[in-house]
Amino acid sequence: MTITIYVPCDTTALSLGADRVAQELQVAAAELNKDIRLVRNGSRGLFWLEPLVEVQTPYGRVAYGPVEPGQVKELVAAGLFEGNPDHALYLGDIAQHPYLQRQQRLTFARIGITDPVCIEDYIAHGGFAGLKNAAALTPQGIVDEIKASGLRGRGGAAFPAGIKWQTVLDEPHDQQKYVVCNADEGDSGTFADRLVMECDPYMLIEGMTIAGLAVGATLGFIYVRSEYLLSRKMLDEAIRRAEEHGYLGDNVCGNGRAFRLEVRLGAGAYICGEETSLLESLEGKRGLVRSKPPLPAIKGLFGQPTVVNNVLSLAAVPYIMAHGGKTYADYGMGRSLGTLPIQLAGNIKQGGLIELAFGVTLRKVLEDFGDGSFTGRPIKAVQVGGPLMAYLPESQWDTPMDYEAFAKLGAGIGHGGVVVFDDTVDMGEQARFAMEFCAVESCGKCTPCRIGSVRGVEVIDRIRAGDNRDNNLVLLEELCETMVDGSLCAMGGMTPFPVQSVMKHFPEDLMASPRPVEA
């Protein structure tokens, strides 16, 4: 009898040796004359357990992890092919794992379960149900459903997706419109876009196609950062197969409307995640930020009306169209409706993808899911929402993850990344890095950002060196204000946030001289 074995193929599993584990499993099976079917599934996002090997048994998909290359022989001898529990890495039926059981996976319902590029797998797990419903509606009907869901952009600015789509729909019909997916995912600590593209690419294709039908766009671009080569590869293959099966092309789902998709690679510029810089880049120019207005919804790519949405915003759309906007809006709190894919990263024992309704506290995420720091030391600071967001001290960890509650703290949820630091972190160095990063990645269009960030590094260095400290602290505060008030976009406008949070919550670190570097 054929035994089905799963070994994930996402970047994290591969970075820990999943390909070698897969090879070793095949060798072991051949030696024992076992007939195995090896499926390269996506990752379930329980990254501390990768590579996570699963075996199909009558009692569910039994898992072992983390399996290091070189460990397969021993696992097979202990009965891995039979799902035998007598091994320290045995985890039982993975679907019952508390890390998964405690989540509300609406968007990420399929990841890790299916073979990412297998279209039959996608359909068997509810795929394209949303598109079928959408194809039977008028464009306005689709937009109304998105409005009812309360979906807000997951790329950082949290703008209501339904309103953006309405603006594009309301532009005159007799012109080219575009749907652009922002897959630049530049924030440190984030990987949910990557997981969508590598582990469930049809979901993004479906979401973009629905957006196309809704606003009357016939062409879509997915702008993938050049660091994400595997995402690109998976998307290209999925697009090819979706075309073959009539989900993309001249006659989407047989309803007579056309929609095509193309993947474009970025080129290593963080600022190209900003939507207008991204559009410039797609047009083949330097990624200089455009001033708004005009909004991209009115004059976007090549001057045409354009929906620009983050991967996660578009990936939420198939669920909404399959189950109804109201069902999605039943999750969450206040004006933050639906689920938030939280990405737990940095110095954390159990890092990974945690999709939950808005409203969970950071402390719950760190403790119940993360199980404390990776090093076992006390956690000192957490940066939520990427490099332009504040560092949060422990006194702020009971804030619910909700856009408005975080805004009140002068913080933000951004794209949902949570980066954890233990008590060995030097927060002065983190403040310096925020300015340094801005200096490297500024598009250069405005002075407060381009020059201010360079000055910021210098001033922080002087403060740390004890050089005219009081005056330089005042100077740093003023510099931050100038950047916040005088920058065209959030790159220069928000780089001060992590710096100011360090000044406020960790001043002793900022004053301390840099630690000597061990040789």
Added chain:
Amino acid sequence: MHMSERADHKTAAMPVPAAGDWSPDMIRQEVASLQHEPGPLLPILHAIQARIGYVPEGAVPIIAEMLQQTRAEIHGVISFYHHFRTRPAGSNLLEVCRAEACQARGGRALERHVQKKLGVGYHETTTDNEVSLEPVYCLGNCACGPSIRVNDEIIGRVTPQKFDELVDKLTTSVLQLK
């Protein structure tokens, strides 16, 4: 075939031609095959870099002429993006993640170790031309840092020891190829 069976993805040395190893015809071919796409410049530059290993200075006037843009415009685009290089890289391209989630896992110490071990700083190539070192700001592997990329392969939880083993393997496999 499953996409994930990345037999074609194995590292060792990328077959990158040496400096000067390109011809204007190569550039013309790449431009011609993409110039009718909307916004073709980035795809063209990617195609040239994939084929030649970098974007040679001499490609600029050819691209400019074929796209009917100025040389300054093409130049400006190449220099704006960190990804495009105008000189050949060493046999192996090594990127070390400098971003926050990797910092939280010892990334800064790893950065220092890598530079010391290779004897080069960022944007430099070792004297034996084996390794070019570049910084990268996140590889999307942030729960299992510190992370690096060697050519097309991303590697997680890199310790100084793991890094040394890797470099030894890289350099010996290159020797075997020669």
